Amino acid sequence: SVPQDLDLELLETVMGQLDASRIRENLRELSKEPHLATTPRDEALVQLLLQRWQDPESGLDSAGTSEYEVLLSFPSQEQPNHVDVVGPTGDIIHSCRRSEENLTGEQGGPNVVPPYAAYAPPGSPQGLLVYANQGTEEDFMWLSNQGIQLQDTIVLTRYGGIGRGAKAVNAAQHGAAGLLVYTDPGDINDGKSLPNETFPHSWGLPPSGVERGSYFEYFGDPLTPYLPANPSSFRLDPANVSGFPPIPTQPIGFEDAKVLLCNLQGILAPAAWQGGLGCDYRLGPGFQPYGIFPAGSQVNMSIYNRLELRNSSNVLGIIRGAVEPDRYVLYGNHRDSWVHGAVDPSSGTAVLLELSRVLGTLLKKGTWRPRRSVVFASWGAEEFGLIGSTEFTEEFFSKLQERTVAYINVDISVFANVTLRAQGTPPVQSVIFSATKQIPAPGTSSLSIYDNWIRYSNRSSPVYGLVPSLGTLGAGSDYAPFVHFLGISSMDLAYNYDRSKTSARIYPTYHTAFDTFDYVDKFVDPGFSSHQAVARTAGSVLLRLSDSLFLPLNVSDYSETLRSFLQAAQQHLGALLKQHSISLGPLATAVEKFEGAATVLDQHISTTQKGTPDPLQVRMLNDQLMLLERTFLNSRAFPEESYYSHVLWAPRTGSVATFPGLSNACSRATNTGAGSAAWAEVQRQLSILVAALENAAATLRPVADL
Amino acid sequence: SVPQDLDLELLETVMGQLDASRIRENLRELSKEPHLATTPRDEALVQLLLQRWQDPESGLDSAGTSEYEVLLSFPSQEQPNHVDVVGPTGDIIHSCRRSEENLTGEQGGPNVVPPYAAYAPPGSPQGLLVYANQGTEEDFMWLSNQGIQLQDTIVLTRYGGIGRGAKAVNAAQHGAAGLLVYTDPGDINDGKSLPNETFPHSWGLPPSGVERGSYFEYFGDPLTPYLPANPSSFRLDPANVSGFPPIPTQPIGFEDAKVLLCNLQGILAPAAWQGGLGCDYRLGPGFQPYGIFPAGSQVNMSIYNRLELRNSSNVLGIIRGAVEPDRYVLYGNHRDSWVHGAVDPSSGTAVLLELSRVLGTLLKKGTWRPRRSVVFASWGAEEFGLIGSTEFTEEFFSKLQERTVAYINVDISVFANVTLRAQGTPPVQSVIFSATKQIPAPGTSSLSIYDNWIRYSNRSSPVYGLVPSLGTLGAGSDYAPFVHFLGISSMDLAYNYDRSKTSARIYPTYHTAFDTFDYVDKFVDPGFSSHQAVARTAGSVLLRLSDSLFLPLNVSDYSETLRSFLQAAQQHLGALLKQHSISLGPLATAVEKFEGAATVLDQHISTTQKGTPDPLQVRMLNDQLMLLERTFLNSRAFPEESYYSHVLWAPRTGSVATFPGLSNACSRATNTGAGSAAWAEVQRQLSILVAALENAAATLRPVADL
Numbered sequence A, B: 001s002v003p004q005d006l007d008l009e010l011l012e013t014v015m016g017q018l019d020a021s022r023i024r025e026n027l028r029e030l031s032k033e034p035h036l037a038t039t040p041r042d043e044a045l046v047q048l049l050l051q052r053w054q055d056p057e058s059g060l061d062s063a064g065t066s067e068y069e070v071l072l073s074f075p076s077q078e079q080p081n082h083v084d085v086v087g088p089t090g091d092i093i094h095s096c097r098r099s100e101e102n103l104t105g106e107q108g109g110p111n112v113v114p115p116y117a118a119y120a121p122p123g124s125p126q127g128l129l130v131y132a133n134q135g136t137e138e139d140f141m142w143l144s145n146q147g148i149q150l151q152d153t154i155v156l157t158r159y160g161g162i163g164r165g166a167k168a169v170n171a172a173q174h175g176a177a178g179l180l181v182y183t184d185p186g187d188i189n190d191g192k193s194l195p196n197e198t199f200p201h202s203w204g205l206p207p208s209g210v211e212r213g214s215y216f217e218y219f220g221d222p223l224t225p226y227l228p229a230n231p232s233s234f235r236l237d238p239a240n241v242s243g244f245p246p247i248p249t250q251p252i253g254f255e256d257a258k259v260l261l262c263n264l265q266g267i268l269a270p271a272a273w274q275g276g277l278g279c280d281y282r283l284g285p286g287f288q289p290y291g292i293f294p295a296g297s298q299v300n301m302s303i304y305n306r307l308e309l310r311n312s313s314n315v316l317g318i319i320r321g322a323v324e325p326d327r328y329v330l331y332g333n334h335r336d337s338w339v340h341g342a343v344d345p346s347s348g349t350a351v352l353l354e355l356s357r358v359l360g361t362l363l364k365k366g367t368w369r370p371r372r373s374v375v376f377a378s379w380g381a382e383e384f385g386l387i388g389s390t391e392f393t394e395e396f397f398s399k400l401q402e403r404t405v406a407y408i409n410v411d412i413s414v415f416a417n418v419t420l421r422a423q424g425t426p427p428v429q430s431v432i433f434s435a436t437k438q439i440p441a442p443g444t445s446s447l448s449i450y451d452n453w454i455r456y457s458n459r460s461s462p463v464y465g466l467v468p469s470l471g472t473l474g475a476g477s478d479y480a481p482f483v484h485f486l487g488i489s490s491m492d493l494a495y496n497y498d499r500s501k502t503s504a505r506i507y508p509t510y511h512t513a514f515d516t517f518d519y520v521d522k523f524v525d526p527g528f529s530s531h532q533a534v535a536r537t538a539g540s541v542l543l544r545l546s547d548s549l550f551l552p553l554n555v556s557d558y559s560e561t562l563r564s565f566l567q568a569a570q571q572h573l574g575a576l577l578k579q580h581s582i583s584l585g586p587l588a589t590a591v592e593k594f595e596g597a598a599t600v601l602d603q604h605i606s607t608t609q610k611g612t613p614d615p616l617q618v619r620m621l622n623d624q625l626m627l628l629e630r631t632f633l634n635s636r637a638f639p640e641e642s643y644y645s646h647v648l649w650a651p652r653t654g655s656v657a658t659f660p661g662l663s664n665a666c667s668r669a670t671n672t673g674a675g676s677a678a679w680a681e682v683q684r685q686l687s688i689l690v691a692a693l694e695n696a697a698a699t700l701r702p703v704a705d706l
C-alpha cells in the first residue's frame, strides 16, 4: 500500500477554509475583556478553548487542562503604586498618572491592571532624577565617566536596547534606588505624540499609554527552576531567587516622562540619547532650578507590588496521528494578556482557534487524520516569563524531547499587515519557504507570501541566492523553552510592518490598555486578511510537518549557519585568539565534518525518496532529521544562564553574529591577562562547541558507521 | 512478509559453536605479557583485536580504533617508590618490598609495573604509624574518639569497605601525611597466608601480592570532564582537578603489612578491626618500644608517581543491522590490565573474541545478519578510571543516547566457577532470565544456569516469587558511563564463587602480578567451562536484544524496584521526614502512576504481539521500552558528583536500599535544624524524584495521551 503522505488537495481545502471573518469574531470574543493571567476572565477563556476543542463537530480527539501553582506579581489594589515629584518641603508638586486615560471606554474598570513592573520589589525610594538612556551597561558607564553620581538616585530610562529586567539590574548595580521606564515617542510613534495623532485617531500610542511587562530576567516559574510547579514541588525561598529586579521599578507613559525629562538639569545627553519628547534631554541629577519644580525637588516612587502564588492553566488539545502517533507537531500560543490583549496574544489565539476549527472539522467528518500527532496548546502566564510553556516542558521533558518534530509558535499573529516575519532555527526554513510560496499574499497584489516577503526582508544565501530572511529566535515568547531547554526545532510566525516605513520598536499599543479589538480592526489589520495569511502559513507548515512521509526539515541548512558563524569568528575573533595561542582550526574542521555529513545525508534522502522505501527506512531518516537540533544542547555550557543550553542560540552579548558561548567568553576575557580564568573559559567554550558539532555530525552520518 | 524476529535455531547454533578451548587459547594470547594501558603490548592487542574483527572469514562488517589523549599516572622508573621503617637516628630498619616475589617467572621484568596507587601525588611523608581499619569516615571518627592524634601520621588501612580514593580523602581530612593500604589475608584468603597455601599452590594471594589500582575518585579522563579527550580539547590544570588523592599513598602486601601492624603499640583495635595476620592489631600511633623497632621509629614513604598524557585507544567493531541499523546493542570490555591481567580483564576479552568470532563467521557466510546493529568495543585505560568508555560516551553522546538499546559489559568473565553473577538495571532482568533458563550450567549438574544461579543467590519477588537475585550496578567497570551518564539499560555478567564458602572480597590475585594464565587455567576455571557459560549467556542476551522483533526489555520490572525503594523510604525515613513536615505522599502517588502506566503498557504489548503489528507499531513500542531508562536522568540532581545523573542508581551512602538522592540528603540533614539548607535539599531531592517518576510514567502511557 502507498504510505500516507502529504495530500496537496487536502492542503488546498484547509487553505480555502481558513476564514478571515471567523478569525475576526474569535478576536472580538477573546479580547472583549482584560484577561490577565489567572484572573476569572483568563479562566473563562480556558473554558472557551476547552469547549471549542471538545466540540463534537469541530473539535479535536481530546482536550484537557493542566494547572501549575506559580509565583506571579501584582500591584496592590488597596495601595496603588505612585510616582511623584516632591518639593524640598515634602509637598507633592507633580503626580504621574496611576492609570491610562480612558479614551475608548475600555481603559477603565477594575479588570484593567494599572501599569506596573512585574516582580519589581515594593519600596519607597526617593532621590534626584537621572536620565540613563536605555539603561545598558554602556549607558551607565558613560554616565559614570561624566562624573554623574548615581548613588541613591531615581533613574529614568526608555524602553529598548536591552530587556526590561536588565535595566533594573544595571541601575541597581550602579547604586540607583529606583527605576522608571517609559516609551519614547521617537521609538514607538515615529515621533508623533499628540492626542489627535495617536489612538483612537491612528495606530500610535497615546500619551498616557504605558508598557507593562515582566522584569524577571529568566523564564519559567521563578520558584521552581527545572521542576514542574506542582503543588507539592520544592520551592525556592523568594529571597534566594536570582533574576528578580533588585530595586523598585515602575513604567510610566511619555506624557509623564516628558514632565520629568524635559525639566532635568545638567549636561546635555548625547545625540543618540535624545528622543521625541520635543525638548533637549539632559542627564540630571535633579531638575532645573528655575523650571517648574523648586530647586532640590526629588522623585518619589511608592511601589506596593506583591508576589502571589496562583494557579495558572495550560489548555492542550490533541489530534492522534494515524501512522506515527508518537511523533508530535506542537503548535502553541499563550492565552494571558496584560489588559485586553487584542494583538498580544489574542491575534495569535484567534488564528489558533480558526486553524483548530478547520482541522477539527475535517477530522470529525472523517476526511482527514494526520500521519503524526498534532498538539495544540494555549499557554498560561506567558507575560510573567513564559511560565505555562516552561512548566509544560519541565513536566514532560523526556517525552517531548524524544518525540517532538517541531514547535510552531504564533503569539502576536499580526503586528501590521505588510509582510511575513518568520523566525526559527535553520531546519524549519525550507518548510516555511515551501508553504509561503503556495499562498497568495493578502491585499491587491498577485504575489505569493514568499514573493512579497522577499521584497521586505532578504539576504543572499551562498546556497540558494536571494531568499527571504529567516530571523533567529531569542527568548521573547513560548518557543524559548522548546529551543533552549529541549532543543526542538522551532519557529515563530507573524505578519509585520515595513521596517523602512517606520522605526517603531514594536506595534505602538504593546502591553497597554489601548491594545483592543477596535485597534486591530481599524488600524492593524482591517479585513483580517493578514490574520488569514498567517493562519494559512502556520496551517500549511503544520500540515507539511504532520503529514509528509519525509519530514520537511532541512538539516543541511544548518551548514550555512555554522559556516557563517565560523567566518564571523575567524574575521572578528581570530586575531585576538591567535594572540593567546588559541586556534580556530578544530572548529573549522568540525564545521567541515558537519557540512560533509549533511551533504551525504541529503543525497541519501534524495535517493531514498526516488525508490520505494519501507516504513522503517523513512522513520530512521526522519529520526535523524528530528533529533539533529537536540545534539546542540549542552546543559553544562552556560552554567550561569538559566535554561539556556543550546550552544548556537544562547544569548549573545556582542554584535558579531557568531557562536554565543565563544563570543561572550571572548568579551569577558579581552581585558584579562594571558592565563586568566577568563581565557581558560574561552578554550572551554571552544571545546564545548567543537564537541557539539562533531557530535551533531556523527548523528547525520550513516547510522551504522562507527 | 514475516518480520525478522529472533531465530531460535540460530541461537542454538551460536550456543553450540562457542568453544571453551578457543576461549582458553584467546586467554593465553591475551595474557601472555603485561598490557598496562598505553604500553606497547596494549597497542599490540589493539592490533590483535582489529585483525580479528577485520578477518575476511570471521570478522565484522567494519572495525576501527579511536584514540584519546588522556592523563594517566605511573610510578617513576628511575626512582622506585619505597616504604621503610626509619629508626630515631634516621637509619632504615625495615624496607617494604618494591615488587612482588617472582614465584612463577612472570612477576619480574621491565613490563611488570611495580605496585602503586595511581594518581597519588609524589612526596616523602614520614611519621608515626596508625592503624585505621578500612579508612572509612566512621573508622576515623572512632580513632578520634579514642583520643588518637592523626596529624602528620602515616595511616595504614586495609582494602575493603569503601573505594580506594575515599580512604586517601578521609585520611587526609583527618590530618594524615601519608596512606598505606594492604590486603588482609582475612579478607581475601579466608585467613590463609603462608607461601605454601597460596599461589602457585592454590588460588590464594601470596604474601608479597599487592593490589594496584586507581585512586581517582571519579571516572573518565581527569582533565576533560564531559568533553572527549581529543588533542585539541580544553584541559583542566591538574592542580584544579578534584578527586585526586590528596596525600602520598602506596599499597603494600600483607607480608610487609604484618611487620608493620603486628608491631604497633597502643590500645587494642576493636574486634571488627582485627584480621588474619596472626597477631593482635593495635592502633598506634607508633611501634611498641620493646619490639623489633627502636622506640620512636617512624614510617617513611617515598613516592615518585608522575602524571603523564598518553594516547589510549578504543577498538570498535560493528555488525550492521538488517532492519533497524540505527538501533545499537553494545557489548564491551576493557583491554588494559595492571600486569598480565588474565582474569581482569582478559577473561572477558577472551569471551568477547570468541563471541565475535562465532557471530562474525555466521555473518561472513551469509547465514545471519542481526535485525539491529551490534557494536563490540574494547575499551582502553579502564583501570585508571573507566577512561576509554567514558570518553566514547562523551564523544558520541547524542547518537548513543538516541539509539542504544542496551549495554552488555563482560569485564572479569570468571571470578570463580560456581554460579552466575549478574548485575543490571531492572529492564534487563527478564532477558537474562530467559537466556539463562536455556543454557546448561557448567559442570556435571544437569541444571540450567538459571536453576544453578537461584541456588546460590535469590530473592523473593512480589511479582514472580523466588528468582535469582540481579545485583545493582555501581561504578566498578565500563558500564558506569552508560548507566549514569547516558541512562542506558546496562548489565554486567560473570561467573562467581559460592559466597557461603569463602569470604574473599574478590578473587585473591586481583590487580597483582599473580593474575596469570596459569592461575586461571589451574585454579579459576580449569577446562574453561565457566568461561563458555558466560560466553553463552552474554551471546544469548545479545542475540535476543539484537534480533527480537519486540525488545526483550521489561520496563514493568522497574515497578518492583520503585515500590521497594518507596517502602524502604517509608519505613526508614518516613518518621524523620514527618517530624520535618515532609510528606512522602507525592512520591507514593508517582510510584503508583508508574506502576499503572507500566501495567497498561504490558497489556498493550501482549495484545499487539498477538496480532499482526505493522513495523511502525512495533518500533513505537520498542522506542518506549528503549528510552525508559533515559527518563531517570537529571543532570542537575547531583551537582557535586561527577557524571552521576541517574536518580535511582547514583551512589548512596546509607545502608537502606532506597532512592539515593533522598537517602543522602536525609543523612546530611539529620543533625541540622529545621529550616536548614540541608532540609531544603531533602525537599528538592524529593521533588526531583517525583518529577522523574512522573516524567517516566508519562513516557509509558499511550503515546497520544495528553
Ligand SMILES: [Ca+2]
Binding pocket: A220, A221, A223, A224, A225, A226, A227, A228, A229, A390, A391, A394
Ligand atoms: Ca518550574
Ligand SMILES: [Ca+2]
Binding pocket: B220, B221, B223, B224, B225, B226, B227, B228, B229, B390, B391, B394
Ligand atoms: Ca573526557
Ligand SMILES: [Zn+2]
Binding pocket: A334, A344, A345, A382, A411, A412, A477
Ligand atoms: Zn505575547
Ligand SMILES: [Zn+2]
Binding pocket: A344, A383, A511
Ligand atoms: Zn506580551
Ligand SMILES: [Zn+2]
Binding pocket: B334, B344, B345, B382, B411, B412, B477
Ligand atoms: Zn576490569
Ligand SMILES: [Zn+2]
Binding pocket: B344, B383, B511
Ligand atoms: Zn581492574
